[in-house]
Amino acid sequence: MADDFLMRGVEVTKKLWGERAGGQEFPAQKLAPEFFMRVAEFCFGMFWSRPNLDLRSRSLCTVAQLAALGKTDELKGHLVGALNLGITRDELVEVLMQTACYAGVPTAVSALNAAAEILKPRSDGKGS
Amino acid sequence: MADDFLMRGVEVTKKLWGERAGGQEFPAQKLAPEFFMRVAEFCFGMFWSRPNLDLRSRSLCTVAQLAALGKTDELKGHLVGALNLGITRDELVEVLMQTACYAGVPTAVSALNAAAEILKPRSDGKGS
Amino acid sequence: MADDFLMRGVEVTKKLWGERAGGQEFPAQKLAPEFFMRVAEFCFGMFWSRPNLDLRSRSLCTVAQLAALGKTDELKGHLVGALNLGITRDELVEVLMQTACYAGVPTAVSALNAAAEILKPRSDGKGS
Amino acid sequence: MADDFLMRGVEVTKKLWGERAGGQEFPAQKLAPEFFMRVAEFCFGMFWSRPNLDLRSRSLCTVAQLAALGKTDELKGHLVGALNLGITRDELVEVLMQTACYAGVPTAVSALNAAAEILKPRSDGKGS
Amino acid sequence: MADDFLMRGVEVTKKLWGERAGGQEFPAQKLAPEFFMRVAEFCFGMFWSRPNLDLRSRSLCTVAQLAALGKTDELKGHLVGALNLGITRDELVEVLMQTACYAGVPTAVSALNAAAEILKPRSDGKGS
Amino acid sequence: MADDFLMRGVEVTKKLWGERAGGQEFPAQKLAPEFFMRVAEFCFGMFWSRPNLDLRSRSLCTVAQLAALGKTDELKGHLVGALNLGITRDELVEVLMQTACYAGVPTAVSALNAAAEILKPRSDGKGS
Numbered sequence A, B, C, D, E, F: 001m002a003d004d005f006l007m008r009g010v011e012v013t014k015k016l017w018g019e020r021a022g023g024q025e026f027p028a029q030k031l032a033p034e035f036f037m038r039v040a041e042f043c044f045g046m047f048w049s050r051p052n053l054d055l056r057s058r059s060l061c062t063v064a065q066l067a068a069l070g071k072t073d074e075l076k077g078h079l080v081g082a083l084n085l086g087i088t089r090d091e092l093v094e095v096l097m098q099t100a101c102y103a104g105v106p107t108a109v110s111a112l113n114a115a116a117e118i119l120k121p122r123s124d125g126k127g128s
Helices: A002-017 A027-031 A033-048 A055-068 A072-084 A089-103 A105-115 B002-017 B027-031 B033-048 B055-068 B072-084 B089-103 B105-115 C002-017 C027-031 C033-048 C055-068 C072-084 C089-103 C105-115 D002-017 D027-031 D033-048 D055-068 D072-084 D089-103 D105-115 E002-017 E027-031 E033-048 E055-068 E072-084 E089-103 E105-115 F002-017 F027-031 F033-048 F055-068 F072-084 F089-103 F105-115
Strands: none
Touching: A002 A033, A002 A055, A002 A072, A027 A033, A027 F105, A033 B089, A033 D033, A033 F089, A033 F105, A055 A072, A055 A089, A055 A105, A055 B055, A055 B089, A072 A089, A072 A105, A072 F105, A089 A105, A089 B033, A089 B055, A089 C105, A089 E033, A105 C089, A105 E027, A105 E033, A105 E072, B002 B033, B002 B055, B002 B072, B027 B033, B027 C105, B033 C089, B033 C105, B033 E033, B055 B072, B055 B089, B055 B105, B072 B089, B072 B105, B072 C105, B089 B105, B089 D033, B089 F105, B105 D027, B105 D033, B105 D072, B105 F089, C002 C033, C002 C055, C002 C072, C027 C033, C027 D105, C033 C055, C033 D089, C033 D105, C033 E089, C033 F033, C055 C072, C055 C089, C055 C105, C055 E055, C055 E089, C072 C089, C072 C105, C072 D105, C089 C105, C089 E033, C089 E055, D002 D033, D002 D055, D002 D072, D027 D033, D033 F089, D055 D072, D055 D089, D055 D105, D055 F055, D055 F089, D072 D089, D072 D105, D089 D105, D089 E105, D089 F033, D089 F055, D105 E089, E002 E033, E002 E055, E002 E072, E027 E033, E055 E072, E055 E089, E055 E105, E072 E089, E072 E105, E089 E105, E089 F033, E105 F027, E105 F033, E105 F072, F002 F033, F002 F055, F002 F072, F027 F033, F033 F055, F055 F072, F055 F089, F055 F105, F072 F089, F072 F105, F089 F105
16 A cells, blocks of 8 residues: 555656656755655655546645745746646746735745746746 | 726635625724725735636635645635635645645644635545 | 843833733743743843834834734734834834735734734724 | 554554544544544654654654744644653753744744643742 | 826835836746736835835834845845935844844844845944 | 853853854854854753753754754754764754654755755665
8 A cells, every 4th residue: 555655656756757756866865765755655645646636736736835835946846847737837927926915925036036947938028 | 007906806806705705804904994905906906817827726726825824714715715616625625635745734734624614524424 | 241131121121011011921931930031031131122223113123023923922912012112003004014015915914913902993993 | 564654653643642542633634534544654654653763852853843833733732742751841841942042932932832731830830 | 096006116116226126137027027016016006105104114124024034035135225215234233133032043143144245244343 | 140141051052063163154243243142142041051951852852943944054053063962863864854744845855955965874875
């Protein structure tokens, strides 16, 4: 059953980030490699892979929460995942702008600044 | 144009809470009535009413952020709004459970406790 | 010199809350009475009593921070202190409303709701 | 292996709260019963039951974090657990007082107020 | 009336940062240019430009809140604005030091570190 | 008595960081040198040096709180202090991993990433 959680989690992360998901990239991954297996089981195996809510909605809600909590590093990773699921750049910008209402303007600005590294401005220069 | 924001905002809040939206219910509304007009213009007129993102997604993201930020009073109001938009009880429970990953278990428990006042458990007793 | 901090602190708290400041009112005060002496020395003896910034400004900044941090119990105490220093009800409402910009709308609403217990609405019914 | 996590988690919660641990008490437990199984596996099965750190230290760190994060409901539960592990009332008061340094005075006061419901003041009236 | 908010907002930002206020400097400004117009209307047009509270107090409260919330980027911008309004370096240092009481020592240290880039230490080497 | 607090505080900081503790390293220390004397008195003189709780437990709780609050700069300093007190690298990694339960996965990842600069991975490549 734990293997189930792990397998189900891996299936979700592949949809978000492709095969290379879970590659050892952070300094923390050398320090505590088991940690990342456990949290992948927890986040993606126990929650994201549940029925009752579509992946698109889970991705948008995660982007919204990471923005509100000021976790800009993980936000960038999940913006990449959201694009891979087919969510558009414009939709993501809307989620981040709306963050100003609930978490304050500076938090939204930080999220948009982080997002600018991932979401290319439109070539017509009109932004959102 | 400000009137535009106000009008557009009112149209959104009607979809979320019906005609009685904006009724003076909180102690704060007597203390600072203009405040609530201004923030309705800001939140609903300037952001929620924008194109590029559907109302369902905006509602889910708001529920997700209020849960993550521990704002349980406003969370209850937005859970009611989400149900009025046609989002199901089960979908909302999924959003709140997933909060444990990004904001910690105690924050998710608080959100689920608050939600239990709004979202009736299923009559078959199976919960989510 | 510690006595200095304590004495200077007591002088400040008298200006904020009169002679009865420091009365044992919270459950925590029975549990950890020394704690309250130490933090009074720290907050009021080491910082509030310093020169370079007037008491009015210190009081407004404290109200602003407690509102932004969602510490509504202590906020109520400091709103009382602010009124005792001669800061007006209208000024305090402005500080709390402006909190929406930097800490988000729900945080400002909570602060205004808490404040409504301390700051009586104007008798002409016009609010702020 | 998931069963392992669940079993290991149950062993920890018994040490903290006895046999009745995991009883359905919160409104959230009716709303989302599976949630509580999953988070028990995660918190107690995947982390608390690991070697390398003794239970006493895990309990103190959890009390410290819940106090710092302002999660007073869960704090009360973990104070009960800490007492059951043999950690003394005076040790717990020290942890909560020290919170003032890192999370600010109001957060420490809230934690101490919550703790006063669980930790009886000493009969000699001397507090901490 | 929206134009009013925008115009009133611009008048405030000129006092804080001169004519160049609102220049497109952040990556976020290319990504979401309308966002910055809306939040300027909201923050400066709807709140800062209201009567009942002087600009000096609004500036001090904003500095206090940004410090307490750990928003060091926006803090630096508002420290520049505060100096332009005639608030002294020493007054600002007092606001930031006092933050330790309400938001904890590490938050105050971060704010003071950020401020050290904006507020030059006194030439006599005496600091605050 | 204040001198007592200062002296007691210095004794604690020596155990954590040796003689060079309190050296002027941060930009903030030039800007507000007295601030650091006051907070050392408060944190180390008034709390850490109290009886009733051993230094090891105080250090673990501080590491836990700084991780949960996302204060990664001060976390690094206190990880060094914890190692100097004889707390092991593996114990510290356990404290940081467990943070995921109470403050969310992204907060634990940030803490582990910061810790990787201080706690060298084991030479056998097995991490924790």
